Amino acid sequence: MTLLRLGLLALLTCLLSGCQKENQPPPAVALEETPKTIESSFAQAPESAKQAASEAAAAIRSSNPSRAWASLQELSARSDLTPEQRQAAAQSLIAVGKELNDAAARGDRSAQQVLELHRAHK
Numbered sequence: 001m002t003l004l005r006l007g008l009l010a011l012l013t014c015l016l017s018g019c020q021k022e023n024q025p026p027p028a029v030a031l032e033e034t035p036k037t038i039e040s041s042f043a044q045a046p047e048s049a050k051q052a053a054s055e056a057a058a059a060i061r062s063s064n065p066s067r068a069w070a071s072l073q074e075l076s077a078r079s080d081l082t083p084e085q086r087q088a089a090a091q092s093l094i095a096v097g098k099e100l101n102d103a104a105a106r107g108d109r110s111a112q113q114v115l116e117l118h119r120a121h122k
Contacts, residue, residue, distance in 0.1 A: 026091045031099055034092040035060050041088035049078060049085070056092065065100040066110040069118075072096055 029037050035057035042053035052075045059068035075081075076089040103111035 026087050026094070029091040029095055031060065031095040034095050037088050038092055041085050045082075045085060046080065049075070049080065052078070060092070060096065065096055065103050066108075066114045068096045069093070069100050069114055 038053045038057045038060075042050050045053065052071065056068055056071035056075055059065075059071050072089055072093045076086070076093060081089065100111050100114060104115050
């Protein structure tokens with residue numbers, strides 16, 4: 001299971017940092033810091049992006065990694081993000097991805113289903 005976690009984390013890092021000029025992953029952010037990071041990065045965003053960021057932050061605060069993952073995936077797919085917003089979403093995805101893997105390892109069926117769906121669509 002540890003190899004699976006590391007593999008998922010490495011994949012996320014590679015995918016999300018592909019648009020950066022340097023091939024370095026975004027700096028790590030603790031899961032507890034991600035709501036604040038997301039909200040501050042999207043404070044001046046268009047209303048629809050700000051709402052999506054608020055939903056992701058709320059899911060993280062409520063310890064719902066499955067919902068947080070889905071919200072962050074949706075947020076990350078937007079084409080209108082600034083580099084700062086894209087980095088905040090990537091950092092948050094990495095932190096939530098780790099929590100999602102941990103939840104799946106603890107037997108959280110919802111987390112397991114999200115990971116299965118993610119693997120099926122890679």
